[in-house]
Amino acid sequence: MEDKSFSINLKCVFCDSPLEGDTDKQYLSGDMLKCTNCQELNDYDSVMQIAQEEGVAIIEDEVKNELSQKLKDMFKK
Numbered sequence: 349m350e351d352k353s354f355s356i357n358l359k360c361v362f363c364d365s366p367l368e369g370d371t372d373k374q375y376l377s378g379d380m381l382k383c384t385n386c387q388e389l390n391d392y393d394s395v396m397q398i399a400q401e402e403g404v405a406i407i408e409d410e411v412k413n414e415l416s417q418k419l420k421d422m423f424k425k
């Protein structure tokens with residue numbers, strides 16, 4: 349069975365490099381994820397929160413772009 353829990357790009361809160369989770373391990377709230385780049389320990393909850401916020405920001409940007417394009421079209425006449 350494929351584990352999709354790491355399909356979101358999780359990034360180290362210290363150095364911004366992608367976190368590579370141990371695929372054999374199921375990470376849960378309260379766990380610490382060690383960054384392979386800077387060796388800092390990332391709090392799972394913070395990392396997930398950032399990933400979710402980034403995901404939302406990307407969607408918001410797309411919606412904004414689409415809306416401003418529609419507005420431009422409306423005022424073209």
Ligand SMILES: [Zn+2]
Nearest residue numbers: 360363383386
């Ligand atoms: Zn790091």
